[in-house]
Amino acid sequence: MATELTTVDIRQLSEQHRAMQREIAEWREWWHELDEFGQPRFEEMGVRLGRFHEELAAHFQLEET
Secondary structure, X not given: OOOOOOHHHHHHHHHHHHHHXXXXXXXXXXXXXXXXXXXXXXXXXXXXXXXXXXXXXXXXXXXXX
């Protein structure tokens, strides 16, 4: 059962959303730089995405409660 979000909850979710957007932008820049050098690092990107998946799941769980 979902509860009503407070202003503080909404602000917290918005801040988390912006932080996630910044993180994604940093990954894109990092990946682009590696691509220019011809040295993609798939394993490292996989690890980063795995951690981000956990953050994202927690974010949406909070959003849905």
